[in-house]
Amino acid sequence: ETVARSSDATVTAMDHLFRRKRVGLLKPLLSLSLVFASFLMIHKLRLSEKDAFGVKHLRAAGWCGSECFSFKKEVGKTSLGSSESPAPRKEPDTQRVSNRTATWDAQVLNCSEDASVRTQDWFRRLDPRFHQFVLHRHCRYFPMLINHPEKCADGEVHLLMVVKSVIEQHDRREAVRKTWGREQTVDGKTIKTLFLLGSPNIGKDTKNLQKLIEYEDLIYKDILQWDFMDTFFNLTLKEVNFLKWFDIYCPGVRFIFKGDDDVFVNTHNLLELIGFKVEERKEADLFVGDTISKAIPIRNRQSKYYIPKELYDKPYPPYVGGGGFLMSSPLARRLFVVSEDLELYPIDDVFLGMCLQKLHLSPELHPGFRTFGITRRRVSSMNSEPCFYKNLIVVHKLSAQELLKMWSVVHGGDLVCAQRFSI
Numbered sequence: 001e002t003v004a005r006s007s008d009a010t011v012t013a014m015d016h017l018f019r020r021k022r023v024g025l026l027k028p029l030l031s032l033s034l035v036f037a038s039f040l041m042i043h044k045l046r047l048s049e050k051d052a053f054g055v056k057h058l059r060a061a062g063w064c065g066s067e068c069f070s071f072k073k074e075v076g077k078t079s080l081g082s083s084e085s086p087a088p089r090k091e092p093d094t095q096r097v098s099n100r101t102a103t104w105d106a107q108v109l110n111c112s113e114d115a116s117v118r119t120q121d122w123f124r125r126l127d128p129r130f131h132q133f134v135l136h137r138h139c140r141y142f143p144m145l146i147n148h149p150e151k152c153a154d155g156e157v158h159l160l161m162v163v164k165s166v167i168e169q170h171d172r173r174e175a176v177r178k179t180w181g182r183e184q185t186v187d188g189k190t191i192k193t194l195f196l197l198g199s200p201n202i203g204k205d206t207k208n209l210q211k212l213i214e215y216e217d218l219i220y221k222d223i224l225q226w227d228f229m230d231t232f233f234n235l236t237l238k239e240v241n242f243l244k245w246f247d248i249y250c251p252g253v254r255f256i257f258k259g260d261d262d263v264f265v266n267t268h269n270l271l272e273l274i275g276f277k278v279e280e281r282k283e284a285d286l287f288v289g290d291t292i293s294k295a296i297p298i299r300n301r302q303s304k305y306y307i308p309k310e311l312y313d314k315p316y317p318p319y320v321g322g323g324g325f326l327m328s329s330p331l332a333r334r335l336f337v338v339s340e341d342l343e344l345y346p347i348d349d350v351f352l353g354m355c356l357q358k359l360h361l362s363p364e365l366h367p368g369f370r371t372f373g374i375t376r377r378r379v380s381s382m383n384s385e386p387c388f389y390k391n392l393i394v395v396h397k398l399s400a401q402e403l404l405k406m407w408s409v410v411h412g413g414d415l416v417c418a419q420r421f422s423i
């Protein structure tokens, strides 16, 4: 079944590429071949550069930038239990031309399991579904397969849209790029967009999926990809790897919207909310979304969010639904710092709640963020009522088609909404 699904995704993506080509044949073909020619040149240059440095661990990582495997040492903190890290090399560091105080330095190419866990009593009692997570919990930062150090390097970015996605969801990314994630400048405020991805899961058509995603990135240049398996329990890895990435590469960003690839975001209302918060000078601690307080871990074994007692046996701190939330960049940096002292937790939004708690902060509840509790039944009037979308900030669970359609209705200009919902 998985094979069928992944080849489906391949077909869809191919379909898409071909559709692009058919539009006007000559121009796109020309620019494509140009892109490929320059890519080949860059690739050659990089290879020879790396050869000169004697890097043996260069993997067939596609368009891994020179940032991907910069072997900076910070052994105390980032020796993540792997003995596979490359032999120390002193010379290249001194040869570095640019003085970037930090680049992506994660070097765990092979996250081996923490065997000591297996001998513990609670591990034997633990639901086997969590074994993989617990055994690999210590591996936190992973090498990057696709990086964009330039994304927010120059100039101020008012709002960075950061979207969790997986390789197969090509059509959702496409819809986001055309709607709320469109990179643009509104009243002098720059909006940029990034998608966060892991690597293809074992058993899928790994090689082709990787090729496709690299191709997609070549066109849009908006993908960050890390070399960890893109599984549900690994979503927290996406969180912490992004926070670290952000800390390194995004000095000029003011706000981050972080969300899923299946949400509707009213960009206009989001910008307005940011405007209010800036006026109120609430920027420093800003963390707004669909907040849940006093939640407890779900003990129903059928639930996707099931957490066994052996893993966690306390109430959750207040946290925000991961479907979409807004935070300020200073807070993101502080979250990064405290996150490093916390053990990874398999549910990513709860993990961020734990980080906030360490900072003695509570996320702010805003009724415009609807990431929980909207009924998915198609008959629900909420799901098809454009005024609902016009007046909210984030609404969750839309297919790519629904998103495109709702976006065009909401922005169509013919829409008259008598009463304004509370936002």
Ligand SMILES: *[C@@H]1O[C@H](CO)[C@@H](O)[C@H](O)[C@H]1NC(C)=O
Binding pocket: 099, 100, 101
């Ligand atoms: C690089 O720059 C930082 C500050 O920007 C400075 O502290 C550091 O000494 C510099 N490193 C080198 C090798 O020049």
Ligand SMILES: *[C@@H]1O[C@H](CO)[C@@H](O)[C@H](O)[C@H]1NC(C)=O
Binding pocket: 110, 111, 112, 113
């Ligand atoms: C990864 O590490 C494990 C344990 O150290 C080892 O058995 C395995 O062969 C390694 N895999 C690769 C691809 O290096």
Ligand SMILES: *[C@@H]1O[C@H](CO)[C@@H](O)[C@H](O)[C@H]1NC(C)=O
Binding pocket: 111, 132, 133, 136, 227, 228, 229, 230, 231, 232, 233, 234
């Ligand atoms: C997360 O990804 C790492 C690296 O690919 C893998 O070793 C680990 O098993 C994954 N964990 C889960 C719970 O899927």
